[in-house]
Amino acid sequence: MKKVLIIGNGISGMMCAIRCAELGMKVKLIAPGPSEQSQSVMAAGGINAVTESHEEGDSVQCHIEDTLKGGAYLAGSNAVKGLCSDAKEIIHYLERIGTVFSVDEHDRVLLRAFGGQTFKRTHYCGSSTGKHIVSALVMEVRRFEAAGFITRIMRHHFYSALISDGRCCGALFYNEDARELVPVYADALVMATGGQNSLFGKTTGSSRCDGYAVGRLFMQGAALKNLEFIQFHPTTLQTPQKRMLISEAVRGEGGRLFYMDGGQKVFFMEDKYGPGGNLMTRDLISREIVATGRDVFLDISFMDRKAIDSRLPEVRDICAKYRGIDISKEPIPVAPSVHYFMGGLAVHNDHETNITGLYAVGECASIYHGANRLGGNSLLSAMHSGKVAAENIYGKDLCEHADFDNYILAEQESLKKMLGAKSPFAAMHIRDMLSDTMREHMSIVRTAESLSKGVEDVRYYLSVAERIHYDASVSAYINYSLNGILTLALAALTCADARKESRGAHYRSDYPATLDEYRAATIISYNDGDMQVTFDRENVYED
C-alpha cells in the first residue's frame, strides 16, 4: 500500500488526502493547526464551474478561454482544459459531501460573476464559500480517518524534504511538543502549503502562509515558476491587525474611488476611463491608485442604508468593527495589497515537480493561473489539483527509498546547535524589514532600479541571517524559517527583474509593453547559492 505524506490541510491538501484514501493509499496529513485555521476558510467569493445550471451561451470552452485570457496566455492550455472540464464534477462532489451552496427560493443554485468572466458561473456559499467547503471536506477526511486511511498530525512544522538523487522520499518536521526534528518517510510528498504572504508582512491572507516551504524546497533543487506574478487587490482597509479586503461588490454597487485635492473630490478613475472607470480590472485600478500618490477613498455613502444592509453587510461590518467607519456616512480609506500568488513550485500537468515523488497542489503550485488569476478559479484549482496529484501518485511506479540517516543526524545537530545559542539579531525584526523591502520594491509598479535595490536589501538580510543562531524570544520555526523565506524573496525579485515586459499582474514602468518573446513561463532554479532564470519557451512544464 502506497504511503503519501501531505503537508498543509487546507482545501487542496484535504482533497488530495481524500482522493488518495479513496484509491486505497495511506495518508499522513500534517500541518501546524487544524483545517479550520487554514487560509482556505477565508476564500469568500466562490468557485467557478459550468454546470447544468449554466447561463445560456456559456460552455466549458468559454471558461477555458476566459481563464487563459485572464492569465495573459501564460498558463498551459492542457492544464486549464483539465481544470475547467473537471469543474462540474467538483461541484457535484461538493454537493454530495454536504457543501451548502446558496440557492434561490426554488432551490435553484445561485451564480455570480467576477471580473474577466464572460458569464455568471461562480457557485458560492453566502459570503464564506471557502469555509463551507472546508467544513464539508473535514467531515469527509474524518470518515477516512475512522477507516484508518488518513492520519492527521498537528503541531508539526515542515523543516526540509528528504531528497536523494532527484528523488523525494518524505520530509523532516519540527515537532513542537518534543522540540526536535522527526523524519516522516513516504512514497510521495505533496506540498499544500498555500501562498507566500509573509514576504509582504500583513496581507489580506493568513499569516501562516509564509512561503518557507517553497523557499526551502527551492534551495533543495525544486524549480520555481512565475514568482513575479502577484495579484494585488486594489481596495483593502488598513487596520491595526491586518489589511482587510473590501469586496469588489462595493464598486459593483456603484462605489466611487476618489482623492481630495484642495478641498475637492477628484474621481480619478472616472475622469480617466469614463463612467465605468471604477469597475476596471484589479491590476489597472491598483496601478492608478499608486499613481495618484495620495490617500484614496472608496465612497458608497450615497447608497441607501437599507440597500447597504442588504447588499453589502460584510463590508459594512468590517469597516464598523475594525475601524469604526459607518460606510453609510463616510468614505472608506483604501489601498492596494497583496492578495494571491500565481507563482510557486513549478509542476507538470500531473502536479509533480522536477523532483520525482515531490508534488505540489493549491496556491503553492504554479500552473493554472498564468500571469493573473480569474476570480473564482482559486478554489476550483485547489480542489482539482488535489485530485490530479492523488490520481497520478496512484498510477506511478515508485522506486526504493534511499538512506537518509546521515542527513537527518546532521540536520538534528545543526538545529540543536541553533537552539542552544543566543543571537543579537531578532528573527522577527528581519522578517519585518523584509516585508518593508518587498512592499517598496516588489510592488505594483516595478523598475530595474527599484528591483535592484530590493535585491541588495535582501542580500544584506541573508548575510545577517547567516549570523543569527537563535532568537530565544520566538519559536524555533520563526528562527529556522528565516533563510528559506529570504531566499524565496530574492528569487521573486530576480524573476521580476528578468521579465523585461509588462504582462498580467507584473507591471514594469521601464518596460510597459507586452512582448511576444516573453510569452512563456519564468522558471528559476537554485544551485549552491546561484539562481538561474529561464523562460519555458519549449513548454517543458505544460506537457
Next chain:
Amino acid sequence: MKIRILRQKVPDSEPYWESFNYDGTTEISVAGILDRLNFGDDIINDLGEKTDRIGWEYSCLQGMCGACAMVINETPALACETFLKNLKGDEVVLRPLRKFPVVHDLIVDRSVIHETLKSTNVYIGEYNPKEKEDHEHQYAVANCLKCGLCLEVCPNYTDGKSFYGAAYANDCYLVKARNREKAGDIRRSYAEHFANSCSKALSCMEVCPMHIPTLSSMAKMNRIIHSGK
C-alpha cells in the same frame, strides 16, 4: 493601561502573571495589542525588563478561523474581535482557555474537539438526506470554527471525556440532516455525549463568534429522537 497575561513557558511548567504597559489607541483589538507588544527588537514588561515574546495563536485575524480564542477579562472570546474600546476598566486580563491543556502562554491544545468527533464517527458518509432539510440552519451550523469558546463557557463541559458540548451537537445535526442511514447511530451518540448531560444553560450560544443557533440544532435532534422512538 495594563495588559496582564497569564503565561506559561511549556506544558509542564508553572504558570505566572506578567504585565505590560499599553498607551495606544482604543480602536484596536486584543489581537492588535498582542501584535504591537510583540513587534520590535525587544519586548519589555511593565517593570522595564526584557522578556520573551508572548505566545498566542492566530491565522486569519478577522474572526473566521477561531485560532485566537482566549479568556479576556474573564469572558471567553476571540482576540481579533474583542476591542479595547468595548472593555471596561483600566486593565485587560488575558489567560488561556481553561478547559484545554496549555501548550505555551495563551496557546492551548484543542485537539480533543476533533478527537471526540472522530472517535464517535461524526461524518456523513453517503449523502442521503431524509427530506428537504433546513438549508439556512445547515449553513449556520457549518460555520462552526471549532474554536472551543462554547466548551470553555459551558458549565457541563470539563475535559471532553464524556460530555462533548455544543460543537459536537451541531456536527451531529449536520450528519443527521444529510444521511438518514446514520440517523440512528448519531442519535445514540448525541444522547450519550450531549443530550443526557446538557443543562440548557445555553451560554454556548452567547459566546459563539459565529452566532450558531445551537438550540435549534438541539430541537431538530430531539425531534428525530422522539419521532424515532
